[in-house]
Structure formats: C-alpha cells, structure tokens
Amino acid sequence: xxxxxxxxxxxxVGLYPHARRVGNLLFLSGxxxxxxxxxxxxxxxxxxxxxxxxxxIEAQCHSVFRNVRxxxxxxxxxxENIVDVTVFLTNMKKDFxxxxxxxxxxxxxxxPCRTTVEVGALPTPxxxxxxxxxxxx
Numbered sequence: 001x002x003x004x005x006x007x008x009x010x011x012x013v014g015l016y017p018h019a020r021r022v023g024n025l026l027f028l029s030g031x032x033x034x035x036x037x038x039x040x041x042x043x044x045x046x047x048x049x050x051x052x053x054x055x056x057i058e059a060q061c062h063s064v065f066r067n068v069r070x071x072x073x074x075x076x077x078x079x080e081n082i083v084d085v086t087v088f089l090t091n092m093k094k095d096f097x098x099x100x101x102x103x104x105x106x107x108x109x110x111x112p113c114r115t116t117v118e119v120g121a122l123p124t125p126x127x128x129x130x131x132x133x134x135x136x137x
Contacts (some may be wrong), residue, residue: 008070010034013123020072028075028132033063052125057095060128061102077134082112086131092118
C-alpha cells in the first residue's frame with residue numbers, strides 16, 4: 001500500500017493522502033472543489049465570518065471533477081478507470097438536478113457505480129465532495 005499525494009489537487013484538510021493504492025485499486029480520499037494553494041472554492045462567496053452567502057453548484061461540480069482527474073492521473077490511473085463514485089451533497093433538493101446533468105456529461109462513456117447522499121455539512125464551505133475508487137492498469 002502506498003499513499004498518493006497530488007501536486008495539482010488541493011491540499012488535504014487533515015492528515016491523509018489524496019489516495020491509496022492497494023493492488024490494482026486506487027481509493028481516493030474525499031475530493032472537493034477547492035483550488036490548490038488557496039482556500040478559494042470556485043463559485044463560493046463567503047461573508048467575513050466564513051459563512052456561505054451564495055454558491056454555484058455547477059462551478060463546484062466542474063472543479064471537483066477536475067481535482068479527481070488530477071489525482072487519478074498522478075497516481076497512474078485515468079478517468080475511464082473509475083469504477084465507483086460516492087457523492088456527498090449538502091443540498092440534495094436544490095443541487096441534484098444540476099449535479100446529475102453535469103455528471104452525465106463527464107461519465108457518458110464510462111458509467112461507474114454511483115451513490116449520492118445528502119449530508120448536513122462538509123469540512124470546508126463546499127456543497128459537493130466525491131469519494132472515488134478506480135483501477136490502475
């Protein structure tokens with residue numbers, strides 16, 4: 001088993017790697033839409049206390065998918081090797097339609113298993129996080 005640390009994905013917010021390889025499987029830690037080297041979250045506007053004023057779920061979806069791709073590629077895998085995705089949304093009713101539409105664009109050729117759940121909060125002021133399992137050829 002070996003930890004994978006991406007030089008392009010956002011830094012983890014705790015003591016964990018971006019991913020771990022076990023045999024030919026790659027298990028990604030939860031991946032959000034933050035940008036590397038900053039606390040900037042695409043599409044999120046915060047007040048002075050760090051509370052979310054508004055957010056754009058579409059911008060966050062594109063960013064989280066980009067971050068997943070960064071980790072996969074640096075670990076020696078690729079988008080087409082994703083076999084399972086767990087999606088955490090903080091507002092299922094509001095965000096699921098847009099998320100589902102964007103998800104379909106990214107996964108039209110590769111259709112992994114997927115579970116989508118609503119959570120009360122995520123560790124940073126994000127509206128989406130993905131947990132991914134992929135194979136490595």
